[in-house]
Amino acid sequence: MRDEEPVGEPVSSRPVRRGALLGAAAWTLGVLALLIVLPLAARDRLPAQVATHWSGRDPDGSMSVTAAALFPAGVWLLVALGFAVAVRFRPDPARQWAGPVLAFTGMLLTGAQTSIVRANLDRARWQDAAPMGIEVVVIVVAAGLAGVLSWLATRPGATAPARPGTPVLELRAGERTAWLSQAANPWLQLLAAVTALIPVTAVLVAVGGLAEPDWVTVVILALSSVVLLLCSSVRVRVTDEGLHVGFGPFGWPVRKLSPAELVSARVERLTARAAGGWGYRANRRGTTVFLRRGECLVVRTKRGKDFAISVDDAERGAALLNTLIARTGSPTR
Structure with a gap:
């Protein structure tokens, strides 16, 4: 099969990239808001220190509610800003990986934050937090699926650029x-x-x-x-x-x-x-x-x-x- 050869940057790629940029911005802000709001909204039902790390099924590390809200938010901002800088200086590889990585990381962090809030909810001490089990597997699988779907949705597609004049296609028999x-x-x-x-x-x-x-x-x-x-x-x-x-x-x-x-x-x-x-x-x-x-x-x-x-x-x-x-x-x- 003979495909028409693209010349320069495809015209149709411009709106797709603009849409991807707006979608990435909405996703970044949405994940940031969830990471901060989820623990703070439940502050009255959480202990002063919340369990944030488990050894096996038992909690063995804690943070204050405020720190538990801000720490993953800071990690998320570092990841998002890192890709923003990468897109500025190395646009092609950065665009290729930005969608999958942001989707995976955002889903992983919000899933972990939700599990932490649920495990500490209505507990008197962080040591009494519910054990972690199948939730970890579900979160990792969901994050991986989000990354794969994002890669499928944002992978570059072949396009044919516009050229001046009306095209005349003369195809030989069988071509x-x-x-x-x-x-x-x-x-x-x-x-x-x-x-x-x-x-x-x-x-x-x-x-x-x-x-x-x-x-x-x-x-x-x-x-x-x-x-x-x-x-x-x-x-x-x-x-x-x-x-x-x-x-x-x-x-x-x-x-x-x-x-x-x-x-x-x-x-x-x-x-x-x-x-x-x-x-x-x-x-x-x-x-x-x-x-x-x-x-x-x-x-x-x-x-x-x-x-x-x-x-x-x-x-x-x-x-x-x-x-x-x-x-x-x-x-x-």
């Missing part, structure tokens, strides 16, 4: 090619991250034994965050098999349209008003994935509906799709 691009809306990604912090906080509060949240509200907010995340970015690919549009940071779910299902492809400039709003929109004309103003790749299906995606380098994607449609004997108009 195969591919076009790839992606786009993201950083504000939708930030809103998804902020929305997710609320149910995460509620779960940690419940696990820590501090309060019983309204689980209906927690589930609604969690689902809303997932929907926002899926609607905040797309990965678009055109191959001999047709159009593939993957939603969200993992490129899933995927909508596929074969050349035989399409009538034509074109480029159209859309605004939020014309698209009906931001994100995934549906109307009588069809559906639109609107993430930014400007050129969109628009395909007309044989059902008479339009499917539009705001993505970079839409002209070449449309040109390749029209070539593939012509190969199947479908008229392009």
Whole structure:
């Protein structure tokens, strides 16, 4: 298969990086707040000194409640600031590892802080803290899973940069090619991250034994965050098999349209008003994935509906799709 060679920095990588930056900032501040607030909110139900270290299942070390809140927060800030400096001076490797490491460390620290609060809750002395057991394994596994998911979500994807002029694709018989691009809306990604912090906080509060949240509200907010995340970015690919549009940071779910299902492809400039709003929109004309103003790749299906995606380098994607449609004997108009 012949892929088009990128020249310079892909245009479509800019909004993805901006969204990743905003998401990292929201995650950093959210974890910092949880690490400080969890023990301080339970101060009245904790001993003056809380157990913070266990030898086997028995506690053998303690800190004041204030120190127990500030120490992990300081560790977290050092990790976050370290990556901020690394991104400034060694951007490529730092961006590659920032997401997984921040996800792993943040989950590990908040899980440990929640377990510490729960173990010391309503105890007269820190020596009476509950033993640690399966909680440690659960925290490490959850942190590892968060790191893996973050790596899958932030790994670089192939993109095709925009070039001036309308592309003309002349393919020889039997020749195969591919076009790839992606786009993201950083504000939708930030809103998804902020929305997710609320149910995460509620779960940690419940696990820590501090309060019983309204689980209906927690589930609604969690689902809303997932929907926002899926609607905040797309990965678009055109191959001999047709159009593939993957939603969200993992490129899933995927909508596929074969050349035989399409009538034509074109480029159209859309605004939020014309698209009906931001994100995934549906109307009588069809559906639109609107993430930014400007050129969109628009395909007309044989059902008479339009499917539009705001993505970079839409002209070449449309040109390749029209070539593939012509190969199947479908008229392009």
